Amino acid sequence: MADPILSLNGVSKSFGPIEVLHGVDFELRPGEIHALIGENGAGKSTTMKILGGYIDASGGEIRWQGQPVSFASSEEAEARGIVMIHQEFNLAEHLGVDQNVFLGRELKRGWRLDHAAMRGRAAALLDQLECHIDPSARVAGLSVPAKQMVEIAKALSRDLRVLIMDEPTAVLTERDCEILFRQIERLREQGVAILYTSHKLSEVKRICDRVSVLRDGVMVRSAKVAEITEDEMAAAMVGRELSDLYPAKAVPADEVMLEVEGLSVPGLIAEASLTLRRGEVLGIGGLVGAGRTELAEAIAGLRPRSGEVRLMGRTLPAGQVKTAMERGLVYLTEDRKGAGLLLDKSLRENLTLPLLHRFGRVLIDRRAEEAALDKAIADFAIRAPDREMPVGNLSGGNQQKLLLAKTLLSEPQVILIDEPTRGIDIGTKQQIYTLIAELAAAGHAIIVISSEMPELIGLASRVLVMHAGRIVGALDGDAVNEGAIVRLAMGLGESNGEAAA
């Protein structure tokens, strides 16, 4: 086995008075794919940021090829070939894709920028990633997975020795994941050391050589992937055995809660129709870009649309988010940083934002807000070291839980959830699945949009599949399986009779 290229020796890290990493030992070797797993807030991102030179350790030693080093900045780490892709993207939104890929390392001819060469190389990198976006497109207009691909292209454009990726697959569809894995494997052949985090244990099992488990800032286990089962990984993360991931499915009643008829959004959705019953969990599958998010946003009043939407029998006017919320329909966004949470505000301010009028007539009742936050923290098991901290400093998974709490605060009847468990650890995933099942059992109607097949299959009693802006199929009961969803999602033929209904 090769000697470690980058390692941590008894590293600890404190933010203010709170220590979040306690004496972590860790070794990363060239030519290995190493997974770092752990619950939300366990300290994975923090560990990676220390390795990537983004933040300093409070104690302990970082070693580069056996020699203690300290990186004054991420540039110093990058100069050694250590590149990190963050959980939250680090792209200049208003610049083009090619400009982002070469940001800070622009190719020049003489003193002038060599635009043609940069565009050409960016195009080649994107091609390698089988990502068909225009290298001159502005990043701001790209979808989340496309942005992720740009980040990856950016990393690939450098002289890589160590690649660190924080939950790269959380925002990718299965197909994009496969492409990413091929690239990672190619890099492994070249002797690059790869460290990444993921909450998808099956993926870790399949792709990785080694796995290290963090629990509450302590490295509790490090093992060859071949020597550890998925269940053992989960148990090490959570510190206890986990029961079944998916709860029993509720049986829907007959009463129709939501009816959508011939809904169109110009250029994005064509003639979508669906019905949702009380107590039902309806899944919507499809590739990213198929229009799932747009459909949900259009229903919730966040996008202009044509067509008819009836909520509990009453027509819902288009483009009115507030009315939709007041009548009991809410949408939980997939883009928690861009559209979900105010990252520089506290937990309390985020939680009550959509519903401030319920907290006091004229003046806001601070105590009622605090009580609501107490309840949310308890109900959703949110782990925040400090209630007053900006939510941008919460771990990704805890942000997601807060977003769920915020969206459900108005006690809606119909809930559209987009990627409910993106970036959420397995223990919490189970809690969220249970929560969804309980909501359904209590008579709510829920639509779950997800790129994770097992999630759709495990949660939904019925699954609609979208392709290129259309609902191309409906799968029911036993017909809900991975093969059928994938076939429909790729646009390979309609399913059964009730298809595009």
Add this chain to the structure above:
Amino acid sequence: MTMATTQNNTGRTRGGLNLQVIGPIVALIALVLIGMALNSNFLSYANITNVLARSAFIGIIAVGMTFVITAGGLDLSVGSMAAFVAGLMILVMNQLTTSLGVSLPVILLGIALALVAGLVAGLINGILITRVGIEAFIVTLGTMGIYRSLITWLADGGTLSLGFEMRELYRPVYYGGIAGISWPIIAFVVVAVLGEVVMRHTAFGRHCAAIGSNEKVARYSSIPVARVKLATYVLLGLLVGFAVVMYVPRLGSASASTGLLWELEAIAAVIIGGTLLKGGFGRVWGTVVGVLILSLIGNLLNLTDFVSPYLNGAIQGAVIILAVVLQRKGGTER
């Protein structure tokens, strides 16, 4: 866990926000101390009242500006808007005097007109920005030019003056007061206190901060973004009208140079007070401190003679830049 939470709570306010919170207050205290050392008249009742009364106009406008900036907007037109509203008010009051005589109703009608005119002017800015979707900077740059030119035209390049008797009747609104505190100061205090309460304790204030912080998040949180933004401009316009009501009795006239550069002073006061220029966080009490700092600098230079009052602008400029630098130090390290 809970224990750590509460402890940390206070620790953070003391540590993290330190400079940002107390910076402006320290600067204000320093200015007062310097003033006391330089001139024994500085703390006299007459001087302090004078400084406060004069800063009331900018102050009232700056409170409104705090909301606009907090919600991610900007309004460059307030100075010329004030001049225009003042001119309009004087013209109409002079007209009314001919029919109604020198009487209280004329004053009341004049006040109502100023408030309505300010409100409408704010509404126009707001509609162009939120409904037509033009950049706030551009819209208000445009209306700034328009109002400035309108007042010049109304005054025919000269000065519009309130009739002498009318002026005498209206005078007490600036020069009078209760318990030795003049009306403009009382008005400023009331506006500031209300503003602070609205900003910190009402849904409107929270919504402004949310929109300035991330408009998309605000929209997805079912906040009526356009309406709230519009409301900030209308509020500001209304406060401009209110400031004019206090201003006209002071000189009894308006000209092309009335309210010149008020917009910049108001914006500067807001920023010095710790509100973020890019929006997302605002505090009205900070703005009040900012206004006081700016007017004390001017006052000090007038009272002492080793720095020329002509350098007023330079010193104010330096203070603005310094304030922003200090805030950044306090803000970015996380």
